[in-house]
Amino acid sequence: MLLQADAAWEKRLRVGSYGTVAVEDGRVRLWYQVSGRENPPGKNPGFMGVAYAESADGIHFRKPILGLVEFEGSRQINLVLPADPRLLSIGGGSVWRDDNPACPPQERYKSWQKVYPEPGTGIFGPHRIRVSRDGLHWQLPEKRVAGLRAADTQPAWFRDPRLGRYVRYSREWVQFEGEGKIRMASCNESADIHDWQGMFISLQPTSGTSRPRSGRNWMRPA
Template identity: 25%
Template sequence: MKKFLLFNTSILNGHLLNNVKLTTNPVQKDIENNPLFSEEYYSEPARKWEVRYDNGYPNVIYDPKYGKFRCYYTVFTYDEDSSKTPLNMRTKKLYSPSESRVTSLCYAESEDGVNWYKPNLGLVKFEGNTRNNIIMQYAHGTGVFLDEEEIDSRKRYKLVTKVFYSKRNHYMAVSFSEDGIHFEKLREWPKYNPRGDTHNFPFRDKKTQKFKLITRIWKDGVRIAAISESDDFINWSEPKEILRGDGFQDQVYSMPVFLYDNIYIGLASIYHEGDRSAKNFDLVDVELKYSTSLEHWDRVGERGEYFIPRGVGNYPDGEFDCGCIYASSPIEIDNKMFFYYMGSNGPHTGYRETYFARSWIEKDKFAYYETKDKSKVGLLYTKPFTLYGDELLILMEQEGSENPKISLCREDNTPYSGYESENCILTETGTPYKKINFKDKKIKDLKGNSIVISIEFSNAKIYAIAGDLESNKKDCES
């Protein structure tokens, strides 16, 4: 059985859509437990190496070998201004970063994904001792992932980072680890040195079995997402542009990517500048993107719809995540997709305190179609599918008592006899999906035929269809 998430435009016949719009389904934040942890420079006892998380760039992994959730995050372990400006003084002056700042990679872990612990790793000396959770220093925007397909156990964990000593001395590097704690000596990229001042996000592309890296370059004065690839995780191609935002106002600051069945989904942190009078100036929102190839990306939903909404308020009294948000790729737990993120309470270039938090959506519910005019019905038509079995399902939420009217049509969009909407019956399946049935007709009787699915609805959210379907376009499949 295959599923088809309707935010993928290649599934639908855009010419026949009527009175519908695609809407991003925002995450549900874990209000009960958030924030999960935060900077502790001014805590008691103080963690003097956690002076400013800044963006944090979290990499959250569940490792079944150790039975632990793991978070690898970027920290400024030295920042003169933040260390000399107590929290109660930060509204009285402007933040002034210096070139002496040092970024490092830190580590936290959890057994349940809620209660997190920062272990003393004993790896890096800081102010005379190694009682800290630092994995390595001078590492900016580090990306870490668990490569479950790696046959060499010494390379289970893979890491890409921008080693940054100064503006004149910096380079891209990789490393490997068996246990996710003890990484080998960093290996400098043999060729190319992109700006990389972002979340350098590596992953194994299951479609091609190549390693991919989402990093960042600059063009025309704006930040742009770029991709590099490698066969061995050591030798990387020159990063090339894959996504830019909209002028100064919507720049792609970073974008963790994950393959969700057969669709790439990007968690683009969108940075806003270009208008100092705008309410979102110098703030960062997470927007949902998708691609079928990694080469071209589209927005899910309309501009200004955000997947992880910022909290309410402003620095310093607003909610902990009212300023900037940077997400990790998700972890699936009990039919939910959990998105961990770093959220800060202030503007990007100002003072802000940053917190680690989590949120979720129900599986497959990234975005939905709804009606524009609530007093009228909406109409969706898919592109043709070939039916090869008797299973046909729809993922939806009905806000009223009337179910959508579904027809199975020929390629000329006329219904097959007996498969008209008035004969459609939806039944529960014990899952979020509902089964599509027809009076006196069986789905399998159309086996081998090309079908177009017509959905007429009101007061409903339509997320996806699934079943024994083969799309006529390979890039439709999820």
């Protein structure tokens, strides 16, 4: 077991499915999803966010006290997203370092997320990109993203030097043979991470091997 929800502030949370690992300057950096232990059927946990840990060997991780986010009355924690858990949760918070030489330093790290705002907050989603200078202090870019697809399962994205463009992959609900819905993988591209164009399904099961029954969603709730 590499990581557990064993910090005092995590006592009502669990480590979620999604995480990002990066090796930088001799340290292993880990961004991991935390979510509430209570998960009513068909609903998301009451809280979801992204926390941060570091390691020298990739096996033993420590959770630094960052003081960036207040959660249940304390800032002596290692939570980095969302900035205010009273207002929203964040799912599938994929963190990625953009090594494009043209990338502004204040946008070196990027996180593609699904936003779950609390009712009445006026926060809009569902899918947003946040940027950061250091992977810890995050902010929304001024330009609103367009054409970005779902991020509630962990998406993948990178800048493709062959294309000179950003490329992303994520899950897509697709009507299948006119009856059921299943998940497939979609892809599209962007010149600047803000405007995404040309979405297409990149991975899919063949019709000959799949036959959903009418009116049923064959995937168990995430």
